[in-house]
Amino acid sequence: MGYPHSHELEVGTILSRHFGDPKARDLNTWLTYGGYEGLKKALEMEPAEITTVVKDSGLRGRGGAGFPTGLKWTFMPQEQKGPHYLCCNADESEPGAFKDREILRWVPHLLIEGCLVAARAIHAEHVYIYVRGEYFPFTNILNDAVVQAYEAGYIGENILGSGWNCDLTVHIGAGAYIAGEETGLMSSLSGGRAEPRIKPPFPAQSGVFGSPTTVNNVETLAAVPMIVVNGSDWYRQWGTEKSPGTKLWCCSGNLERPGNYELELGVSLKDVIYEVCGGAPNGKKIKAVIPGGSSTALLTADELDVPSTYEGLQEAGSSLGTASPIVLDEDVNIVRAMRRIADFYAHESCGQCVQCREGTSWVAQILRRIEVGDGRLSDLDTLYDLCEQLTGRTICVLADSVVFPLRSSLDKFRGEYEALIGGRP
Numbered sequence: 130m131g132y133p134h135s136h137e138l139e140v141g142t143i144l145s146r147h148f149g150d151p152k153a154r155d156l157n158t159w160l161t162y163g164g165y166e167g168l169k170k171a172l173e174m175e176p177a178e179i180t181t182v183v184k185d186s187g188l189r190g191r192g193g194a195g196f197p198t199g200l201k202w203t204f205m206p207q208e209q210k211g212p213h214y215l216c217c218n219a220d221e222s223e224p225g226a227f228k229d230r231e232i233l234r235w236v237p238h239l240l241i242e243g244c245l246v247a248a249r250a251i252h253a254e255h256v257y258i259y260v261r262g263e264y265f266p267f268t269n270i271l272n273d274a275v276v277q278a279y280e281a282g283y284i285g286e287n288i289l290g291s292g293w294n295c296d297l298t299v300h301i302g303a304g305a306y307i308a309g310e311e312t313g314l315m316s317s318l319s320g321g322r323a324e325p326r327i328k329p330p331f332p333a334q335s336g337v338f339g340s341p342t343t344v345n346n347v348e349t350l351a352a353v354p355m356i357v358v359n360g361s362d363w364y365r366q367w368g369t370e371k372s373p374g375t376k377l378w379c380c381s382g383n384l385e386r387p388g389n390y391e392l393e394l395g396v397s398l399k400d401v402i403y404e405v406c407g408g409a410p411n412g413k414k415i416k417a418v419i420p421g422g423s424s425t426a427l428l429t430a431d432e433l434d435v436p437s438t439y440e441g442l443q444e445a446g447s448s449l450g451t452a453s454p455i456v457l458d459e460d461v462n463i464v465r466a467m468r469r470i471a472d473f474y475a476h477e478s479c480g481q482c483v484q485c486r487e488g489t490s491w492v493a494q495i496l497r498r499i500e501v502g503d504g505r506l507s508d509l510d511t512l513y514d515l516c517e518q519l520t521g522r523t524i525c526v527l528a529d530s531v532v533f534p535l536r537s538s539l540d541k542f543r544g545e546y547e548a549l550i551g552g553r554p
């Protein structure tokens with residue numbers, strides 16, 4: 130195959146090198162690890178130069194959609210007076226995803242530095258890090274690091290004598306998945322409910338408090354300092370042309386070695402599951418993998434030999450998402466697994482759109498009926514119909530999120546549904 134396999138990978142190169150090392154949380158130790166060198170370099174660069182390096186590196190947003198980061202930064206109006214903001218999205222709530230948590234927990238200064246470099250690139254005077262409410266212990270670690278960085282002059286007025294000012298506030302959310310959607314996040318941050326709104330206007334036009342804003346994921350921002358220090362070609366030594374760099378993988382479910390792994394993009398998904406994570410425990414066969422977190426279409430065990438890039442997973446009919454494969458072994462009841470996913474989205478729907486508010490609940494109810502043996506064959510038609518009604522008709526894509534795993538499970542595991550239904554029309 131033309132793409133790298135896991136034995137050729139460097140693991141833990143950029144983001145995770147200091148995971149598990151509590152000393153890395155301390156500023157003085159962090160400086161001996163090369164901390165804040167990216168910020169120092171960025172302070173000597175023009176904002177547009179920083180954006181160009183990040184653009185050339187090909188870094189793509191790690192919040193799920195894979196939007197090119199440098200390109201997003203160019204959308205911020207350069208000449209417009211008044212405040213500009215950077216929001217770091219640390220709401221991480223997608224079932225299966227647990228990578229941003231590890232960055233907050235082990236390398237908070239890497240994230241702070243990434244935020245400051247990005248803020249300088251987009252002319253932001255204030256950074257907000259919006260942290261998922263349930264991440265309280267990790268927020269404490271982040272807060273301690275922010276205090277240290279303020280005291281040492283890395284945040285605040287006249288940063289390191291450069292004349293540039295930038296503040297940073299850590300904001301704790303109340304624990305809603307929908308606050309991770311960028312317009313919901315900004316609404317929550319501005320004092321409203323975490324309810325998404327239609328775009329346009331896009332955040333760069335009207336974001337936090339109505340001002341130009343960029344929203345970036347924790348992992349995206351944490352990759353920035355080393356790209357600035359080492360250059361775009363250095364970052365491109367990993368991954369593929371369209372999906373460069375390394376990625377934190379959150380591997381969960383029926384695996385011998387579940388966990389967090391930093392791997393080069395482009396590695397075969399099959400290698401991630403079998404070589405890196407050891408396959409399913411107790412010699413069980415793998416039935417399916419939901420590759421990118423719970424909102425992505427599932428792949429059967431025969432479909433795993435695909436390059437784990439944004440384009441590779443898309444060609445395979447799924448999505449890289451947050452690179453959070455959930456592995457289901459031969460004993461897993463697919464209908465039950467889908468019902469649990471549907472329950473999650475039904476619970477987390479903000480309720481603004483009828484299709485989403487009602488449709489996600491109907492999906493969950495129908496799946497529950499099939500699961501307990503009260504389903505009918507016509508339920509499968511109704512589920513397909515609901516998939517249509519939930520796709521592309523709502524303010525945000527939470528509604529679509531339930532469709533990807535559901536429709537793929539209906540297409541690929543119809544036999545399991547029919548076995549539970551037992552021929553009732």
Ligand SMILES: Cc1cc2nc3c(=O)[nH]c(=O)nc-3n(C[C@H](O)[C@H](O)[C@H](O)COP(=O)(O)O)c2cc1C
Nearest residue numbers: 190191192218220221222309310311345346349527
């Ligand atoms: C329902 C929903 C939930 C989301 N949750 C998160 C989240 O928890 N963290 C995140 O970074 N992005 C999340 N996103 C994506 C954000 O809207 C946004 O695209 C992302 O934060 C941009 O950062 P990036 O360009 O660095 O990926 C979510 C999107 C949707 C539709």
Ligand code: SF4
Nearest residue numbers: 479481482485523525
């Ligand atoms: S799709 Fe669902 S979560 Fe998104 S805005 Fe509409 S009701 Fe809210």
